[in-house]
Amino acid sequence: MPGLVTLGETMAVLGSPRPGPLRHAPHLELSIGGAESNVAIGVRRLGHPAAWIGRVGADEFGALVLERLRAEQVEVSGALVDPDAPTGLLVKEQRTPDVTRVQYYRTGSAGSRLCPADVDAAAAVITGAGVLHITGITPLLSPSAAGAVARAVELAVAAQVPVSLDVNHRAALGGAELLRERLAPLLPHLSHLFGGEEELLLLADATDEPSAVARLGGPELVVKRGARGASVYPADGGPELHRAAVPVRALDPVGAGDAFVAGYLTALLDGAPVAERLRLACLTGAFAVTVPNDWSGQPTRDELGLLDAEAGTTLR
Ligand code: ATP
Secondary structure, eight states, rough: OOOEEOOOOOOEEEESSSSSSSOOOOOOEEEEEOOOHHHHHHHHTTOOOEEEOOOEEEEHHHHHHHHHHTTTOBBOOTTHHHHHHOOOOEEEEETTTTTEEEEEETTTTGGGOOOHHHHHHHHHHHTEEEEEEEEEEHHHHHHHHHHHHHHHHHHHHTTTTEEEEEEOOOOGGGGGGHHHHHHHHTGGGGGGEOOOOOHHHHHTOOOHHHHHHHHOSSSEEEOGGGGOOOOETTTTOOOOOOEOOOOOOSOOOOOOHHHHHHHHHHHHHHHHHHHHHHHHHHHHHHHTTTOOOOOOOTGGGGGGGGGSSHHHHHHH
């Protein structure tokens, strides 16, 4: 059964479970994080095969990344262990209950050394997939990582595999100009483009949504609007579809976007129409905000009804 394939950098994540300056944290929790692998985990939990291509260092953090992905049954045969660079690290500080500060230690990391030859070595995983998912993070990591993404898209397009991209703009990796420069060559090949409202304006170099949609026109455009839900502008130019967010007790908004994309692409792999893709995406996005971790709150298929349960429900 063809599933999702994705490529990018997955890092070790260190974070304090308590609000306050990190220097006073008595201990840190260790996890992993990466937008692309978060999507792979979400799709896999919902029942489709998912594969991740990337590099990790020959270190404990790298072993952790691969071990976690394997535990989630994400296929990692296309992943490489790079003996010459460390696994990237992300440090999360819950400075106040409402403000999280994130520090990246990824310059020169193994993940940023991903290159086109790595993708060629995993070509069969891409050409046999039901969808290739990429983000705007990977092309900004390094010229070789940008080349790896371009090569993956080339392979997918030649094999008629749909290509989805989530803008995921990380200002620490580069400004709007670099984002536009690195993503512009990919845009004509996309079947689905995801982004937040601001990110899409940035990418299109536009000041309002209608002109951004017109400039990015081509792929199915999915606009994520946080607690206000999401909208789809269909590729055939049909009317915009909007769906309100599922009301939940939100603990941590980070990771909602990846879980949303996982729901959307799962429904795409199911062969579901656009309204159902949007419905499932809003549901999986809502699940993600209910837990204080980027990816661990993503649901399995049989958990999808849980958000309808009343507060205080105990399932025995
Ligand atoms: P991330 O912080 O992961 O980068 P993002 O900015 O890419 O997130 P959001 O727009 O924050 O993505 O969230 C994606 C989707 O998740 C929204 O379109 C919505 O459907 C759902 N969602 C986000 N926040 C909430 C919330 N507070 N309550 C319910 N659903 C939410």
